[in-house]
Structure formats: structure tokens, C-alpha cells
Amino acid sequence: MKYANPVISGFHPDPSICRVDDDYYLVTSTFEYFPGVPVFHSKDLVNWRRIGHCLTRESQLPLHQAGSSAGIYAPTIRHHDGWFYMVTTNVSGVGNFYVRSRKAEGPWSELIGVAQGGIDPSLLFDDDGKVYFQSVQNGPQGEGIYQCVIRIETGEMLTESRLIWKGTGGNNPEAPHLYKIKNQYYLMIAEGGTELGHMETIARSENPFGPFEACPHNPILTHRSTDLPIQAAGHADLVETQDGSWWAVLLGIRPPTYPRRHHLGRETFLAPVTWTEDGWPIIGDNGRVLEQMDAPSLAPHPWPTPPVRDDFDAAELNDEWIFLRNPAPGSWSLEERPGALTLRGSEATLDEIASPAFVGRRLSHFDCRLAAQLDFEPGSAVEEAGITLFMNGKHHYDLAVTQREGRKVLMLRRTVGSLRTEQFFDCGVGPVELRVRAESHRFVFFFREANGSQIEAGWGETHFLSTEIAGGFTGVIAAMYAVSGRDAEQATSAFFDWFDYEPLNT
Known part of the structure; x- marks a missing residue:
């Protein structure tokens, strides 16, 4: 039996995985989005469903000053002695920290900070009770993977940070994971940057602090200098199944255009993974990951297909x-009008580092249909509400209802860097x-409009919302939003x- 890659499509980078008996749990990065660090559950490694988030409270995840592609970087999930641990970095706040929970779906604890600097932290629980904490930083011994021993109850560093490996010479050695396999310590990292030169390398030692011997077959994963449809493969994590086979989860991109832009x-x-x-x-x-590969020998366990429409009646x-x-408080509600999502805008817009009225979901398919029914009667030209395809504050496409010269109009706006175009269409009263x-x-x-006539407003190229043009580490978010130019109470x-998301041609 074959399975299709990716197993989790859309903006879900930096995956990390752990197994508890017959269940698998996976987390990914979220950057400036809230809640942070989604948790996925699988029985067969192929079919995944989101069961919650690790960071659901503002006390866990302050993001008010987080710029585009800032916030939460590269989480690692591990399970030990009945507890789940998720360790990550908030580059816009507290630095490295972890939270823990008895259940993967949460609730998760408040933050437990670790003084060791850097990003991309990971944990190894050793057989003797020691807990090793790894991160990548440009420290006193140069750039590379640093490690210390911590007290897991408090995050206290019990040893100084020590450089344990610089990698094989590729730029940006990062994403370390330390494993103990057959009494040897394997240190796997990503190198080459999270672009087309991305690769995965590994080293091993009989001591968790090294010295580490590099694998003679490095890199053990890379798609650099290939024409494969999957590119930038790397940032991997390993897991052993209950039947003794090994697998890796990793990030990659699928550029639909040439030059490569995703x-x-x-x-x-x-x-x-073979040995x-x-x-x-x-x-x-x-060392290559294909779109179709032989599935694990685990019993297939698909989850129900999500409905196309969300009626906002929960x-x-x-x-x-x-x-x-x-x-922002008061920016959204499911109670103001039962059976509808209510957004109340403020002065915060999509263009700035702020918290606009914005509720979105990841665009996860090249071909799909999006739709929403909006009931909005703007009171002035500074008020607008609609849907946006949002990459960051300087790259987004918006289809919104607003007002011009005292008339309700529909607007198509395309923002690409310093360039902006706007087109306006008459729009009658009503939804x-x-x-x-x-x-x-x-x-x-x-x-x-309510009379049933459909009008094509225009179009925009996907590559103007790509990482290669817009920059950053995220993907396009399809969102409902509102702006008022005033306080939310006056908006x-x-x-x-309702909102529809329907994949096509899958």
C-alpha cells in the first residue's frame, strides 16, 4: 500500500514526533499565530488529525510585539514518565521554554524557562534520569549545537552549556535532536538553511557530550540540486514504531511555479528510515522523499473528512x-449573533504589527474553493470587512466590503510590497x-449579491504571496477580517x- 506526501499539507513546518504505545503525536511551528503549536494525533503515521494546541493562553504565548515570522520557532515533543513535554523558543518574548501535560490535547502547563540561549531546543531523557537540553546558538565556542543538563521540574541548568557539534560545514546548523539508540548517542541536525540547500546530517558518540563522529554517508537526506517536486527537505525527527521499523517526519516545500516559488x-x-x-x-x-512511498505496516486508520462548511453554530x-x-478583547464573538462569527474591527490593519480582528485558517491545497457569507453595512470609508489571503503585512490580497463616497462598495485590493492596487464594484444592501x-x-x-448574480472581481498571482518574494517562514492564511479605524466598541x-473550504482535484 502507498501513501501520499505531504501527510500534513499547508503551513506546518518543523515537525517533531513522539510515540506513546500505539499512538503518535506531532507538533509544528506557528510563528506569529495564536494559539501556538498545534498537536496532531495518528495511529498509522499517515493519517493525522489536530487535537488541540500546546499554547492556548496569552500567559503562555505573548505575541503583541511579534513581527512577521517571529514568535514561536521549531518545537520538539517528547514523552517521559507519563508526561508530555513540548519545548520551543519564543523569539519575540521569553526565549527557550517548555510546557508539559498529562494529555497531548492539553491543557498544558505555564511556561518553564531554560536559561540556555539560542533556538530550536530539544530534550533527551536518558536512562540514568539525566535530562539533556540542546539548542543551536552562536556561542562562545562558535556557531553550533550547545547542550546542558537541566532539572526537568524547574528548567534549572545543572551544567554549563557546551558546544557538542558544529555539523559538517553547511551553513545554519540547527534543529538538533539527540537520541540514545543501542547505547550510542546519535545527534541529528539540519544544515544548509531552510531553503533549496537544506539537508539532514547526523553524528554519533558513546557520550552525550561527545566527541561526535560524523556519518560517512552524510547528508542522510537532501533534495538539493535535484528537479524533484519536493524541495528544501530537512528539519527531521525520528520515531521507532511498535514493529521495530523507523520513520522520519520532516519539512519540505512544493513549488508549483518556475522559478521555484512556494x-x-x-x-x-x-x-x-533504513539502517x-x-x-x-x-x-x-x-536520501530522497517521494510523493508516493510504501506505507508503514501499521493498520490504516483514517479520520473523518472535515466538513466543507463551518456554520459557526458551536x-x-x-x-x-x-x-x-x-x-484583541472584543474583536470576535460567537455570541453577539448566534450562528455567526462576529468581528468588530479597530484601528489595527493587516499592514502593521498589531492584532486586527482576524480569524483564519491555513491554505492547504493548491486547488480549492473558499467562500464566506458576510452581512456588513459599513458606516464610513474607514470601515471594511471581508476575506484576505494573507502572507504578511506587506503581501496580501483582500476582497472586502467598504464605503466610498457614501456608497457601499466591494473592493479587491492587492498589496505586494510597496505596490497596491484597488478596484471597486457597486454592492447593494444586504448580505x-x-x-x-x-x-x-x-x-x-x-x-x-443577494439577487444571485455573480461577478468576477479579478485575480492575483500566487507567487506574489510566496516566501521567495514575500520573505519569512510562514504560508498563506485564508482569513475573515474587519477594520474600523476606531475603537472596537464604536465599530x-x-x-x-458561514465559511467554506473545499479542496478540489485532490
Whole structure:
């Protein structure tokens, strides 16, 4: 039986995995989005479902000053002695920390800080009770992987940080994971940067502090200088299944255009791991990850397909929905109009480092249909509400209802760096349906008024919202938003009666 990569599509980078008996749990980075660090559950390594987030409270995840692609970097999840631990870095706040929980779905504890600097932290619980903490930093001994022993109850460093490996010479040695396998310590890292030169390398030692011997087969994973449809493969984590086989989760990109530009973000891929006779792992098909690969021997365990439409009739938002930084109090509600998501805008816009009224989800398919029904009667030209395809504050496409010269109009805005275009269309009183047809190379925007007539407003290229042009580490978010130009208490409410997300051509 075959499985298809990626196993988690859309903006889900830096995956880390652990196994508890017959269950697998995985986390990914979230950067400036809230809640932070989604937790996924699987029975077969191929089919995953989101079961919650590790960081659901502002006390755990302050993001008010987090710029685009700042915030939460590269989490690691581990399980030990009945506890789940998730360790990560808030580069816009407290630095390195971890939280813990008895259940992967949470709730998770308040932050436990670790004084060792750097990013991309990881943990190894050794057989003798010691807990080793790794991170990458440019420290007193140069750039590389540093390690200390910590007290897991408090995060206190019990030893000084020591450089344990600089890698094989590639730039940006990062994403360390230390494993104890057959009484040897294997240190696996990413090198080459999280772009087209990305690769995975490994070394081993009989001592957790080294010295480490580099694998003679390095890199054990890379797609550099290939024409494979999956690129930038790296930042991997290993897991052993209950049948004794080994697997890796890793990030990669799927650029739909040439030159290579990707807008869905870095996604989560799965690959088998084989071991050489001299005890070294090789990821995938001789260091390559393919779109179709042989599935694990675990019993297939698919989850129900999510519904296309969210009617916003539940008591809480489902786990697909995320906010841009910490949501401002009063900016959203499921209670003001039952059966609708209400957004109340403020002066905060999509262009700045702020917390606008914004509820979004990851764009996870090249081809899909997006739609929302909006009931909004703007009170002035500074008020607008609609849907956005958002990469960052300088790169986003918006289809919104606003006012011009005292008339309600529909606006298509395209913001690409310092360039901005706006087109306006007459829009009658009453609800309007906003639609987007996403294709691999372009987004096409439509709106439909209450009388049923559909109008194509225009389109924009996907590559203008790609990492290669917009910069950063995230992917496109499809969101509902509102702006009022005033305090939220004075804003006109925007009611979203439903939102559709329908994959096409899957």
C-alpha cells in the first residue's frame, strides 16, 4: 500500500514526533499565530488529525510585539514518565521554554524557562534520569549545537552549556535532536538553511557530550540540486514504531511555479528510515522523499473528512481557526449573533504589527474553493470587512466590503510590497457572498449579491504571496477580517454566517 506526501499539507513546518504505545503525536511551528503549536494525533503515521494546541493562553504565548515570522520557532515533543513535554523558543518574548501535560490535547502547563540561549531546543531523557537540553546558538565556542543538563521540574541548568557539534560545514546548523539508540548517542541536525540547500546530517558518540563522529554517508537526506517536486527537505525527527521499523517526519516545500516559488508554506512529510550495516540511518529512498512511498505496516486508520462548511453554530471555534497574534478583547464573538462569527474591527490593519480582528485558517491545497457569507453595512470609508489571503503585512490580497463616497462598495485590493492596487464594484444592501477559487498559479476573486448574480472581481498571482518574494517562514492564511479605524466598541459589527473550504482535484 502507498501513501501520499505531504501527510500534513499547508503551513506546518518543523515537525517533531513522539510515540506513546500505539499512538503518535506531532507538533509544528506557528510563528506569529495564536494559539501556538498545534498537536496532531495518528495511529498509522499517515493519517493525522489536530487535537488541540500546546499554547492556548496569552500567559503562555505573548505575541503583541511579534513581527512577521517571529514568535514561536521549531518545537520538539517528547514523552517521559507519563508526561508530555513540548519545548520551543519564543523569539519575540521569553526565549527557550517548555510546557508539559498529562494529555497531548492539553491543557498544558505555564511556561518553564531554560536559561540556555539560542533556538530550536530539544530534550533527551536518558536512562540514568539525566535530562539533556540542546539548542543551536552562536556561542562562545562558535556557531553550533550547545547542550546542558537541566532539572526537568524547574528548567534549572545543572551544567554549563557546551558546544557538542558544529555539523559538517553547511551553513545554519540547527534543529538538533539527540537520541540514545543501542547505547550510542546519535545527534541529528539540519544544515544548509531552510531553503533549496537544506539537508539532514547526523553524528554519533558513546557520550552525550561527545566527541561526535560524523556519518560517512552524510547528508542522510537532501533534495538539493535535484528537479524533484519536493524541495528544501530537512528539519527531521525520528520515531521507532511498535514493529521495530523507523520513520522520519520532516519539512519540505512544493513549488508549483518556475522559478521555484512556494506559497503554501513548509509542509510535513513522512519517509521511511533504513539502517546501514555500520549502524547509520538513511532517510527515504537513498536520501530522497517521494510523493508516493510504501506505507508503514501499521493498520490504516483514517479520520473523518472535515466538513466543507463551518456554520459557526458551536460554542467555540474549532481547532482549524487561528488569530494573527493575540486577539484583541472584543474583536470576535460567537455570541453577539448566534450562528455567526462576529468581528468588530479597530484601528489595527493587516499592514502593521498589531492584532486586527482576524480569524483564519491555513491554505492547504493548491486547488480549492473558499467562500464566506458576510452581512456588513459599513458606516464610513474607514470601515471594511471581508476575506484576505494573507502572507504578511506587506503581501496580501483582500476582497472586502467598504464605503466610498457614501456608497457601499466591494473592493479587491492587492498589496505586494510597496505596490497596491484597488478596484471597486457597486454592492447593494444586504448580505454578500465572497468567493475565491485558488489555483496553483493564481487566485480568482468573485462576489455574489443577494439577487444571485455573480461577478468576477479579478485575480492575483500566487507567487506574489510566496516566501521567495514575500520573505519569512510562514504560508498563506485564508482569513475573515474587519477594520474600523476606531475603537472596537464604536465599530460596526461584521457578521460571517458561514465559511467554506473545499479542496478540489485532490
